[in-house]
Amino acid sequence: MIQHFPILSIMSLFLGSFLIVIFGGKNRFIRNSLAVLFSAIPLVLICCLIKPILIDGEIFSYWMGDWEPVSGFAIGIGLEVDALSLFFALLVVLTIFLAAVFSLKYMSRDDALDKYYTLFLMLGGGVLGLVLSGDLFNMYIMVEILTFASVALTAFRNWGKGSLEAAFKYLVVGSIGSAFILTGVILIYAQVHTLSLAQISALLATEGLTPATIFGFALLFAGYATKAYIVPFHPVAADAYMTAPSSISMVFSGMVNKAGIYGMIRLVYMVFQAMSQSAMQYIIVILGCLTMFIGVTMALSQHDFKRLLAFHSISQIGYVLTAVGLATALGISGGLYHALNHTLFKGLLFLCAGAVFYSVGSTDLDKLGGLAKKMPQTTIIFLIGAFSISGLPPFNGFMSKWMIYQAAYEKAALEGSFFYALVTIVGLLVSVLTLASFIKVTQSVFFGQLAPGCEKAKEVPFSMRWPMWLMAILCVLTGLFPGFVNRYLVVPASAAAIDTTGYIDAMMGAGYGQQLGLSPETALSLEYELTGYWDPIAWLVLFVVLLAGLMISLGLGKASRGPVRRPVPADPKYDTFFGGEASQHSHVGGSDLFWGLKHNLRHYFRFMHSMHSGVVNDYALWTVAGTAVIILFMILFL
Amino acid sequence: MIIANYIGAVLLMFLGLYTIIMKKHLIKIVMGMCLMDYGVNLLIVSIGFNPGGTAPIFTISELDPGAFFVDPVPQALTLTSIVIGACVMAMALSIVIKIKQKYKTLDAGRIRRLNG
């Protein structure tokens, strides 16, 4: 029975979306319960798959309609679930379930919610289908479904500022990307006359890469790059995340761009096995670094909370891509670990943005201020998210970034190429700029003086808060116990990404690889002793220090000073110090922070501002130009 | 494999991309997307063509497994691709209608509130 779980989880999502169309229209309770039920089922099914696949290392292959490969030739459409697919599938189902629960209350003020949940579950089904499918054209179909659903969801709040415009741009760039993917698929099909991933990689490995397949590979790579919103294709994503409802932008940045990354990993490592060539590594790492740097610098000069978060998820995707492009064992596992962490803390931050929007009604950094007093829990959750995205030690961002830097710098030393040392420097610098932009958001939205518009803000209801708390706790846990997460989740996934023969044999029947003279791929050595640092003893000692520090300061203080007085309203003693003036509202936040940095890099910021012009044609031009560069690079160097 | 098909497909794709990039009017951009889509569909169909092959339908009496026929898989792919192309066009046009209502213009140059 466990063999059928992959297809059952995809089908449950699609079935759920169709049932909601039928029953969801009239009654609110049925719709909500259907939505939560049909987003919980795949979570349970995928979790049952963890035991066999991640721990025991099996690879499930499931042929639709029992069309087994006949005499070594794949005919039917196959689902292939190995450790890498299941790793991403876990991210997907977790994000869907939490977003569904969050949007029950968050979207309650909107109307036509049955259409919302239909599209939402369809989006989930599309991404899950993409991640689990073992067939090239089936992946294209799933990409189309998820693009379709995400365009509709971006335009869901069409009364919002710019949401229609963002949806249209998203659709144009998305359809260009899909057209490239389709052309690539068909070029590969013309060469090997099969669509199943395993057989393609086997045949390509034996016959070698002809110019047609390289052209097809380049188009596929560019197509999936547009789905993962790498640099030349990213402005569309920034608009879409900003205007979509927060529960949807959480899903977007949590799993939709991860689907693009999954597609690229599958293509580059499994299907074309091109990662051994250093030219391939160079292009991925260059794209990754560009995405990292441009994403974070654009985020620094934003005026809107969600647009800032959007540019951050673009820059974090740059991290993941750089790490994956290093093609060392530590690099891939660092990248995958960062993808997991990114889903957690970016989802958390988007939920905080949603909470702020739900209680205050605007996410403009210049209008918000001092929400910490009105929404204390959201502030704490936001601080956890901000600290983990900027990689401060006890939180989870630190572990994955640390692995990425270690991998990049080790690769720099092993290959003696200075380029990877620069990559490490750019990575560390981008991490500081991330901290800078989140300090900007902390100061302008949560701390500082209470903005005039925010008096009536109050804490968000519990049904929105518990998903946020769950993700915050997950953020802290994955940061504290990296050894556990590494051994059971990340290392098997990165091993599966590299182990192509295992993939082929599972799909096409044992020994298929040997017949074609494929030498079994030696999995890169994955054992590295890294976690000597965070063993629980260190954590216990740190906790003791915190306690001691607290006691000393409060104890000393208690002994020798009056109690920390509750502020008495009338007494000017507790007013903010304004140089003697009466304390009126003057909030330093929003766009008037980091003057020194912006002044020195003003030419760069002005240039970047003009590049994101907001005109559809420019974005289309960027997409086509980016694809042309990738194709040219592939043909010249591969 | 008829070369004309491929040239036609690539030309259509190129024309589609050209209109998307150069034309400022939203409807023209949607038309460009259509053109590009049909170019790809043409490419898919012409990939599967074997000269001298017959239609791959088993009901015709004289067709036996040994007969030589055209590759059926790309035809199936083209069907799905056409369907997807149609849905995307429908979605695009509905968005264009809503943009016209909201922004009162269809000039892509003036629909740029989200920038920077």
Add this chain to the structure above:
Amino acid sequence: MQILLDLFYVLIFPGFLFCAVVGLLLAGIDRKIVARMQKRMGPPIVQPFYDFFKLLGKETIIPHAASRGVFIAAPLLGLVSLVVMALFIPVFGFTAFSGVADLIVILYLLTIPAAAIIVGGAASGSPYAGVGISREMVAIVAYELPLIIVLLTVGKKAALDGGITFSFTEIQAYQAEFGSMLSHWSMIPAAVAMLLVIPSEVGSHPFDVAEAETEICEGPLVEYSGSLLGIYKLNHAIKMFILTALFAALFLGGAGSGILIVDVLLLLLICTVVTILSMSLPHAISARLKVEKMFKFYWTLVTVLAVISLVLVWMGF
């Protein structure tokens, strides 16, 4: 038993008590030397102790606009991370906690005290604090780039088998074998760059744009008083010790004399010299820089110095 040893490490030796005492002493020496450079007598060496205990005796006011929890927790966050950092820095061969990749952990632990000041300032809700935060963050971005390059240079240089190392034990072993980093000429620019980064990281005079008491009334610390302000001043002092000890570990390491006490005294001597060189001298001779001048200073002059030594090390010198 191991926990008891760890507790001793954390609370007494390289941990809280030792750092606090040495840090405050270094701060006293710094103020005295600056005074002497200006031909005035200057406060006694133990003046920072008096300041700290006086602040503990003062009343702690928490203003309306401040959010209480974060306002009180921020200084402790900084203190905890500084103490944890002290555990990592080796004293000529002895190090309390040694992991595989210490340099990156140190790099990130260094941002926590600065983040603590920022979050504390943000939580106090005063506009002066807002401006202070923005300057502090620009300072962090300014000095982080050269610091990264210096740490990577040392990581590359100290690797015995041509690879790279981020762990302090290997760096110490390298220096014990090949002589301290300063003796290699290719590392001199990196050492100078590190010396220039230390004052900005500690926030001492020419680069204390964040806590400029004349311009923005002590920046983020404007609303702090009493024991919380005392903890921030203690953080400031411990940071002095940590960074000078880091400089000693990175550039003047090597196998000490084996006896722990002599090693510790040697480390204190080096720390004093580095404090005088990198913090007191600039304090006495130059006025406070403007924010963007400081940013330009770090991203041009100091980064070039660091890149020179990185390139030299990459070329194998």
Add this chain to the structure above:
Amino acid sequence: MGLPFIKEAITQLFSKPSTEKYPLVKKEVSDGFRGKLVFHPELCINCGMCMRVCAPQAITRTIEKTEEGDRITMEFHMGSCTFCSMCADFCSKNSIELSKEYSMVVTNEDDLKVRGSFIKKAPPKKELSPEQLAKLKAAKAAKDGKAEEEFDSCPDA
């Protein structure tokens, strides 16, 4: 970007600081210094000149009748004085002079008030002999007569 004062800083580091150790070593002041006011009540003749001249009106006088004349206490409020020493210059009897004492630190206000009081005796009543009294009276009568006659001589008013 040259290092501006590095030479001075180094040399000063090793030279003696130029701080005066004030509390231990009392600082003597040049002799023209206008410090705290000193009042010699015996010289004062209660002419009130200093009061008129003092800009901040720091000087107040209280007079109380006593049997042997009126006791006058002059009070110089050093807290309000601007040390311009106008009073010292205008005092014809120079009973006011400003000393060299500069450190006037007090906790309550009164210590700043310099007081001096003296008794201004009424002039002695001389016992006039009878004939002196008569001569005086005659002279007074003649003076009165001359005055009236002058009035008559003036033309019709």
Add this chain to the structure above:
Amino acid sequence: MFKKIIDNSMAKSPWIYHINTGSCNGCDIELVSVITPRYDAERMGFKLTGTPRHADIVVVSGPVTSQSKERLVRTLAQVPEPRVIVSLGSCPRPCNVFKGSYSVEGPLDKFCEVDVSVAGCTPKPEAIIDGLALAAQILKEKRRQK
């Protein structure tokens, strides 16, 4: 034992916050000259701070003009508890030559209880050092009473 350390360290590191309520800047220059190398108040722990929150000794100079009255009261309220108020020069309390002018709000005692007053129209730096030393002692007494 701990309280004793805190009490006498209170006298050893008094931090000063200077409020100028309309003074002619004579006393301000003298106060700042106290920190110059020649008179060096820092050797006794004095330090000028930027905000009233950090201050122990508040030095007020200048007659309390009507404009600065409200600001003076608010700033003095914001100084944490064991604090000492020093009036510098002859303006703050008896308002020197400005006594009775329309814009002078009268002696400083109306707004707060002044602990130490340093007389002299621009008191000499030595006098100011004496005043501050006395203020530091008073600070210690106030701390001990609590």
